[in-house]
Amino acid sequence: MDAKELLKEKAGYILSRLMGSGGQYGEIFYERSRICRMHLEDNRIQKIQWGIDEGVGLRLIKDGNTYYGYTTNITFENLMELAKLVSRGEDHGPIAIGKIYRKSFNPVLLDPDQLDLSYRKEILLRANDAARRLGGRIKQVTAVLMDKTRDIMVINTLGERAEDLQKRVVFFTEVVASDGQQLQRGYESLGGTKGFEIFEEKPPEMIAEIAARRALLLLEAKPAPAGSFTVVMSAQAGGTMIHEAVGHGLEADLVQKGLSVYAGKLGERVASPLVTVLDDATLEGLNGSFGVDDEGVPAQRKVLIENGYLVGFMYDRMTALKEGKSSTGNGRRQSYAHIPIVRMTNTFIQAGDTDPQDIIKDTKKGVLVVKMGGGEVNTVTGDFVFEVMEGYLIENGEITYPIKSATLIGNGPKALQDVDAVGRDLGWAIGTCGKDGQGVPVSDAQPTIRIRSLVVGGTEVIS
Template sequence: MLQTQESVKDLLKEKAGYILSYLMSGGGQYGEIFYERSRICRIHFENNKVEKVQWGIDEGVGIRLIKDGKTYYGYTTDITFENLVQIAKALSMGNACGPVAVGKRYIRGKTHVEIDIDAQDIAYRTELLKRANERARSYGDKVKQVLVVLMDKTREVLIINNLGETAEDEQKRVVFFTDVVVSDGHTLQRGYESLGGLRGFEIFKEKPPELIADIAVKRALLMLSAKPAPAGSFTVVMSSQAGGTMIHEAVGHGLEADLVQKGLSVYKGRLGEKVASELVSVVDDASLEGYNGSFTVDDEGVPAQRTLLIDKGYLVGYMYDRLSAMKDKVGSTGNGRRQSYAYVPMVRMTNTFILPGKDNPDDILKDTKRGVYVVKMGGGEVNTLTGDFVFEIMEGYLIENGEITYPIRSAMLMGNGPRALQDVDAVGNDLGWSIGTCGKDGQGVPVTDAQPTLRIRSLVLGGYDVG
């Protein structure tokens, strides 16, 4: 077993041609070696103390063959030339040598940071958590539980394929959140706020831990005074602060080419059709600097890029990885992502958002006679085949005569993604981002979602029947 990371990379670069030649010996359209080394630290601060610390390094290699539209995959943490050749031969089911190109493209990327996460100790991280905890607790006895979590990760990947392409990327990410529970003796309410990106710890210079705690606690306390949400159909104004939960879940997954090809998307066969209001344009862009879903190359070595999916209401494209792109005879859009070397890549979103419009957000509110104002979305689920969705409203208000009146609680937003996009009649000139981990087929990858302030003519609000 090789001892250093650089020696592993050197081995792979030196021997990749041999390994890939064995891999392609039984035929096939694409072969790939994927090396990954990840260092992760995750700390939970709860009950006024550090409850859990996870720290570790994971390193391994995955080898993939695509042949006749099917994927053959093997992986190992025992990174020796002999072992990798054995895996390649097992996947190819051959002992001869196949054709392999060399040296056609080389890409190398790196996350540029001011405060390197790998140069800081546990005490540095714990102090950030304590600061958020102390601020949250300072709001008084109504604050019953405070959970603060900090996760940082350095991930280095090397991808070498039979097309002669080599790519390396070093990704450093930080994720931080505060989750609180408050009570007035009768009602329990939860507040949550997060922060993160492809950044170093300098991210806390822009948004200190105390600010994240403030937002979480104030959101929870506000909901204690909220009235039960009414039930029925309402005009809905979604603040840019709501983040992109709806665009990610109700629209984004349906635009992933693998789901389209399997017939599991409401957008199948609709390229060129009008699928949204002419005010709506949707983009996926992994090339944005510093965002949680960003990178230099995806997990198949394809450069990060900006992909226009919906242009002024018309469906103009899907997101592709290499396999789905081969099936449609198009190029990959750089959306091939995997949780780690132990998984095959698949089509995944990166930073997905609705482009800002021309409307002033304040004017959108003033022009809404009666409706619901959504400031923060919670969890939810969507059926990609039909586009139907259900989402929790974590922070919302009733709108009456163009003014925000009182907060509402226990509210669920229900609708249909394509229909909701068709019903957008105002798009703000602002844009708000939210981070997350996107789950699909048992894999999780970091993403960012965003939207401007939007007004949707009608969505169903699930609450209490007050009439």
């Protein structure tokens, strides 16, 4: 009998033991993951990681606290002993069985589980060749391909059982270019809940060339200006700002702890009337999508900010229980070895109805951000600092020249209040979101937006 079948048959006994000393909620979380990661550098494959990880976590929520244990030894005797340790009791408690059953999966056309390592190697070599074809100034090409199949099952004391099979592919290329005096870096990524058909939509050559051209462009770029500027953020920039400077502050655990700038502001206007922010795990094929979250709750579409007004937060079961609400399907965990916490999925600013080119033409002097880099955010205050990987100066409605070494310094809520134009386009980016020592796959997006004023950190002062 395999592990899943064992859990289905014996879940009632395990959960009853888990509730032996009382509690509001208990669950069994099963996960079996197959992962492959291949790394290319210096024109050859440097590293290949392949493996299978399988385990079970038991969680008990009691008196507002979480008790958790996990194991890779999936036997009935071991799980009963683990349930006793987590519950800290010898008795059995009441549970519900067989009330709701959910099963989902994301379909793929080219299943990574059916393709060998040579296919993956060819993808990376194609990317390497494409980047290096752009000339001798390309000094280093790094390409990484990761694919993962994740089979999860949640059985809880509410009588729910949910299963989800998730297949995901992530690919990125990083290129370093040099003119003999300086080194510049370009980066581009691709990913989602898809199979290798993702490369038929966007070939690896395309991703590599974007990264390489970005590095070459920066060799010709002028030092970034310093001061306060109108900032136009292209849809190509992805939703880094909305994810980092806004999204985390809308996660209910931070709100309940008073660690969010949005705490106590439900129903208030927190952004420009042009701004609507959503989190939606139901969007097909995106990196943060799934059928059910890591607590067995179905994926949902949530409106968080509507026409500038704060209308909702993201909840998992724990935070929802504290407020007498229902989970919004945002309970996520890195693996069976971690407890679920509130996390974003696919978070974005909804597209408007303005032509992006008209936004640029209507900007007298400003900075156009085409690609964001890394950054830091204080969720309590909303203050942020972000690197601009690719940016340009706008003068009299025209894009004039590329700039380098720029940073954006501001405050998330203030930046949203200062949005005075929203484009009708929408551009997605992928990432791994880190929180409380856990990483989970996400996507974020925004249309082209214009922010009236942000501080641009640079080295040139322009009057």
